Amino acid sequence: MGATELLLVRHGESAGNVAANRATSSGAETIEVPARDADVELSENGTEQARALGAWLRDLPAGRTPQAVWSSPYRRASDTARTALGEAGLDLPVHLDERLRDRDLGITDTLTWAGVQARYPEEARRREWLGKFYHRPPGGESWADVALRVRAVLADLERQESHERLMVTCHDVVILVFRYVCEGLDEAGVLEIARTQGVRNAAVTRLVRTDGEWQVADYNLDTHLAESAARVTAEPSVSERDA
Numbered sequence: 001m002g003a004t005e006l007l008l009v010r011h012g013e014s015a016g017n018v019a020a021n022r023a024t025s026s027g028a029e030t031i032e033v034p035a036r037d038a039d040v041e042l043s044e045n046g047t048e049q050a051r052a053l054g055a056w057l058r059d060l061p062a063g064r065t066p067q068a069v070w071s072s073p074y075r076r077a078s079d080t081a082r083t084a085l086g087e088a089g090l091d092l093p094v095h096l097d098e099r100l101r102d103r104d105l106g107i108t109d110t111l112t113w114a115g116v117q118a119r120y121p122e123e124a125r126r127r128e129w130l131g132k133f134y135h136r137p138p139g140g141e142s143w144a145d146v147a148l149r150v151r152a153v154l155a156d157l158e159r160q161e162s163h164e165r166l167m168v169t170c171h172d173v174v175i176l177v178f179r180y181v182c183e184g185l186d187e188a189g190v191l192e193i194a195r196t197q198g199v200r201n202a203a204v205t206r207l208v209r210t211d212g213e214w215q216v217a218d219y220n221l222d223t224h225l226a227e228s229a230a231r232v233t234a235e236p237s238v239s240e241r242d243a
Helices: 015-026 044-058 075-088 113-119 121-130 143-158 172-183 187-196
Strands: 005-010 068-071 094-096 165-170 204-210 213-221
Touching: 005 075, 005 172, 044 075, 068 075, 075 094, 075 165, 113 121, 143 172, 172 187, 172 204, 172 213
Parallel strands: 005 165, 068 094, 068 165
Antiparallel strands: 005 204, 204 213
């Protein structure tokens, strides 16, 4: 039968989100991230957001709680999953899958859009010509490349027999691409969602599969954050700092 419900969760606010927001706001060319992308940790507020997610999971009806958890191996995502599960009292292993990682940025890693324009003007012009969805920075990935990863994950979930309800902790662009694939959106449609309804940290997007077709039942649920001490944030990821 395969998985029939996915709870897609963006990781809590990270030190990288905070740094990207600071750099973009100040007009800086570089983002002072504290570690390589895979090792960036949650901020203090991000940890509180993950705990709030756990409280929300704990209060779900018995038939709605996740039966398994898959996560990006990046620390901010896996820590969000483990913190939430601990708060919820759910004894579930966290399956790490590199296909759920954030978009690779290649030579533009740790640069703001102003930095890309200043240091790689030809690449900036190429991105403006190709558009955000199809542009692949040298050594990096486009959104279309991320879609290939997401399609592979969904194919595996189609063969998932032991668990119908899964929680997936990952990154904003990955969640948006899940919507792109599952809803059959086009380039303009998914980029409009990204522009006007960016994925909030630790918010939940719920996909439900009926008669073989995935549909979005909920998007950007964050009531659990409003009911906690955590601040609601939608800061840009380092990979989408020019959104």
